[in-house]
Amino acid sequence: MPIPKNFHSPAQVTARDRTYSQLQRWMIDGTLQPGEKLNDGELAEALGVSRTPVREALQLLEVQGFVEMHRGRDTRVTLIDKEDILKVYPPLAALEALAGELALGTIDPEHMERLRCINADFAQAVREHQPFQAMELDEQFHNVIVDAAENPYVASYISMLQMHIRRLKYVFLKQPVSIAQESIAEHNAIIAAFEHGDADTVTRMLRQNWLRPMKELYSIIV
Amino acid sequence: MPIPKNFHSPAQVTARDRTYSQLQRWMIDGTLQPGEKLNDGELAEALGVSRTPVREALQLLEVQGFVEMHRGRDTRVTLIDKEDILKVYPPLAALEALAGELALGTIDPEHMERLRCINADFAQAVREHQPFQAMELDEQFHNVIVDAAENPYVASYISMLQMHIRRLKYVFLKQPVSIAQESIAEHNAIIAAFEHGDADTVTRMLRQNWLRPMKELYSIIV
DNA sequence: AAACATTTGTCCGTATGTATA
DNA sequence: ATATACATACGGACAAATGTT
Numbered sequence: 001m002p003i004p005k006n007f008h009s010p011a012q013v014t015a016r017d018r019t020y021s022q023l024q025r026w027m028i029d030g031t032l033q034p035g036e037k038l039n040d041g042e043l044a045e046a047l048g049v050s051r052t053p054v055r056e057a058l059q060l061l062e063v064q065g066f067v068e069m070h071r072g073r074d075t076r077v078t079l080i081d082k083e084d085i086l087k088v089y090p091p092l093a094a095l096e097a098l099a100g101e102l103a104l105g106t107i108d109p110e111h112m113e114r115l116r117c118i119n120a121d122f123a124q125a126v127r128e129h130q131p132f133q134a135m136e137l138d139e140q141f142h143n144v145i146v147d148a149a150e151n152p153y154v155a156s157y158i159s160m161l162q163m164h165i166r167r168l169k170y171v172f173l174k175q176p177v178s179i180a181q182e183s184i185a186e187h188n189a190i191i192a193a194f195e196h197g198d199a200d201t202v203t204r205m206l207r208q209n210w211l212r213p214m215k216e217l218y219s220i221i222v
Numbered sequence: 223m224p225i226p227k228n229f230h231s232p233a234q235v236t237a238r239d240r241t242y243s244q245l246q247r248w249m250i251d252g253t254l255q256p257g258e259k260l261n262d263g264e265l266a267e268a269l270g271v272s273r274t275p276v277r278e279a280l281q282l283l284e285v286q287g288f289v290e291m292h293r294g295r296d297t298r299v300t301l302i303d304k305e306d307i308l309k310v311y312p313p314l315a316a317l318e319a320l321a322g323e324l325a326l327g328t329i330d331p332e333h334m335e336r337l338r339c340i341n342a343d344f345a346q347a348v349r350e351h352q353p354f355q356a357m358e359l360d361e362q363f364h365n366v367i368v369d370a371a372e373n374p375y376v377a378s379y380i381s382m383l384q385m386h387i388r389r390l391k392y393v394f395l396k397q398p399v400s401i402a403q404e405s406i407a408e409h410n411a412i413i414a415a416f417e418h419g420d421a422d423t424v425t426r427m428l429r430q431n432w433l434r435p436m437k438e439l440y441s442i443i444v
Numbered sequence: 445a446a447a448c449a450t451t452t453g454t455c456c457g458t459a460t461g462t463a464t465a
Numbered sequence: 466a467t468a469t470a471c472a473t474a475c476g477g478a479c480a481a482a483t484g485t486t
Contacts, residue, residue: 014293014474014475015474015475016474016475039450039451040452041451044476049475049476050475050476050477051452051475051476051477052274052474052475052476052477053474053475055278055453056277056278056281056474059278059282060281060285063282063285063286064285065374065375065378070451070483071236071452071453071483072450072451072452072453072481072484073450073451073452073483073484074450074451074483075452087373090320090373090376091317091320091373091375091376091379094316094317094319094320095316095317097316098313098316102312151309151312151313152287153287153309153310153313153383153386154312154313156287157313157379161375164375236452236453236454237453237454238453238454261471261472262472262473263472271454272454272455272456273455273456273473274453274454274456275453275454275455277473277474278453291473292462292473293462293472293474294460294461294462294463294471294472294473295461295462295463295471295472296462296471296472296473297472297473
């Protein structure tokens with residue numbers, strides 16, 4: 001097993017990073033509910049670290065819109081409502097359409113193979129009614145396109161929006177939503193459009209592949 | 223002068239916020255050059271605060287892509303090169319096009335009046351060769367549309383990308399760039415398209431109003 | 445109206461990690 | 466290879482601000 005020489009050690013994950021990841025997970029899966037008050041001292045004790053890394057993690061989460069900090073008053077998980085669904089998906093659809101457009105010029109055979117492979121697994125997960133697996137594979141499919149686009153500004157914002165969407169799904173549905181059949185065909189259409197260099201179809205399908213689930217999710221909620 | 227009742231105090235600006243704003247300004251205007259090493263202790267002394275708010279400010283700037291922190295090694299202003307111009311503008315154009323699309327349903331007469339007013343001032347600033355004024359008014363014009371769109375996810379990312387573009391302009395040109403005449407006409411076309419509810423023209427012109435300056439800036443650089 | 449309780453903000457000392465001699 | 470210098474990460478105490486009794 002060849003190990004890269006510059007394997008700059010696993011970059012010892014810091015207390016702040018662990019705290020950040022854990023708090024984000026808890027907010028996404030609903031362990032920390034929207035509107036819930038966060039006491040940095042309590043969190044520090046619960047996580048076995050001091051207040052400093054907790055505070056730093058909370059500030060990062062504030063920038064991302066997961067928490068609201070009120071100077072001298074309190075810190076709370078941000079509230080969400082049904083309408084947030086209609087606010088989060090459109091920018092994601094727009095940026096993924098852009099990513100698709102950019103990827104047309106940089107995508108290589110290896111990327112294409114990954115797309116086909118992931119979509120095959122995705123189709124199987126849908127057939128076998130494994131909603132969590134399907135959701136993960138759906139995200140992986142889109143991440144291949146984002147990777148191919150080679151634009152860090154686009155990539156970082158897309159991943160942030162995906163985290164918000166995860167929270168919306170978990171909080172509103174309490175469980176992974178079963179993904180519609182249509183996605184499989186849409187993914188295939190996207191793959192074919194990449195093969196043909198058809199920019200218009202790539203962007204249109206990528207948009208649709210996000211906006212259709214948005215409407216479905218929105219219509220399910222009370 | 224009517225003062226809102228819930229005027230939650232001037233929100234006493236914290237040391238962290240001051241530090242954050244100041245460091246960001248310095249990175250944008252080139253006082254802190256790309257690649258420059260940042261010592262939190264030195265910065266703390268220079269700004270008259272302790273290391274904590276400096277560290278916190280640096281972490282926020284890291285998330286935004288203005289600095290890179292290497293655990294136990296150093297913290298530096300991120301490098302930029304010519305190609306970054308081609309990476310920053312497209313997502314901004316895509317999101318502004320989306321903002322325009324969303325704003326079509328929410329824009330009101332007051333917004334329209336502000337657009338006309340700002341563009342008139344913008345035209346004057348261009349005529350009188352005041353590039354800095356013109357740049358500010360150009361940003362204000364676009365911010366009206368973003369405000370009207372009422373989507374915080376879109377708004378926050380657009381403002382971040384605008385900061386990056388400012389840095390690119392300053393660092394590469396050493397001075398505000400004189401904005402092309404075309405922008406005035408494009409702004410008028412955007413205003414007219416809003417009046418007619420012409421979604422296609424709104425999105426197309428907003429895209430063009432960013433991508434044209436991108437190409438100009440890119441072609442000017444070495 | 446003033447003192448109190450609570451929570452966040454800041455300071456600074458120390459520990460830990462990284463690179464160099 | 467080990468030690469040393471330096472920068473960042475963390476911890477705990479103190480200060481400031483806010484809302485309440």
